[in-house]
Amino acid sequence: MTLRSITVLLGSVIFSGVVIYWGFNIMFPSKPNPSRLLLAKIRGGDYAHAGDKDAFRVVLPKIVDYFKERLVEQTVLDVGCGLGGTADYLYTQGFYNIWGIDIDKGAIEYARSKYPFIDFSVWDATQVDQKFEKDFFSLLYLFNVFYALSDQQKMQTLNSLAAVAKPGALLVIFECTSPKAEDPQEIKDLTGKPMRPIVLPVFHDMIKKSKWEIIEKVDLSDQYIKWYKDLLYKLDQQKNSFTNEFPVEIINHLTTTYIAILEKLEKKTWGGIVVYAKRKPD
Template identity: 35%
Template sequence: MDFQMNSPEGKAILAKARRGDFARPGEEEAIQFVAAGVERSGIRRVLDVGCGRGGTAAWFHQHGWGEVVGLDVDQKSIDHARATYPGVEFVALDVGRLADWRTDPFDFVCLFNSFYAFPDQFLALRNIRSVCRPGASVCIFDYARSRESSVPAELGSHIGHPIVLEDMQDLFVEVAGC
């Protein structure tokens, strides 16, 4: 079988090896780190964008963050998440079509190791903003690099689009006016 590790099959293998539905090492610690810095008062609805197999969305649900929805483009991952975590809603949808999704607004949106995978990060962020209530928090926890560094060629094109730290402020200003 030929596959990339940054694919649904690769993520399933990594999740099994790590005894949880997290594709990256240290994922639960990353979630706890982020959650500790979020003011929870007023948070009723949480959206996990790029939820994969559902581990992060399930963590927020299990820790009482309110109604949690996981969103991912991969139907196999969504099917697994639905079967494994029945208390969480999971939706198969591309972030590029998120603005067309009719849903109640979210108070907190998180993206754990998924933003790099969006070829048009401006569109992704704009669409995420479209499903947020005014004053909502958006947390992006992802791979990053400085403008001076480059992605090693041997990693190939499947590495995605790691965040360029210096460009993030400009992206947020352009999309959200912050």
């Protein structure tokens, strides 16, 4: 075999692989995780964060106040956007330039088809600086996403977000907290990822080493208890109406996960918080 024929053969193998991959993705698009779809039904929106719409009532006034109502001009990044309901909610409030990223391909395909006016893509939070321009975003937020990252990834994400944030940009982190580092095997989220709530002293150290400065923190521990109680109540009330659409194992898995979270919140071994931070000048 000549070098030329080997090159041609290799080229055609790679080309066929790419065509098959594209074709497969078009014919069989990724589907969102069924637990997420069930959760969205129970929550009454495409959200997977504590408090559903009520969380916006807590957080949005602060954001609107920060931008002094010039919402339409702001460039917004929803980090770990999931099914896209949070980004859509911000859009309905007047933020028209929104990008969303998430590592879950099925969730992104769902978000893209349901909310085509928002720019969604599959991307990792720790590497947003490799996707977007420097100094691009004026608002960046994570709604119950930070818990899914290890300490090293949390730090990488803070740095990566700082790189794409304009000086003075607002970062909002809405998350559960814990006074000490969690055993990552203890509670897993619906995708099987260990939950690692924010440990405040560790988080403060990370912020100090980053280009962010905290401007306000609001404890949401009591609201988190109410929100998870409400969610479990809705799940219990509605579960029989979902048994045709979702396997009973999924309904049970959702219930046991949220009972475990509620127990931690009630024992005060977990809490909730929203942190507002500002990008320091370079």
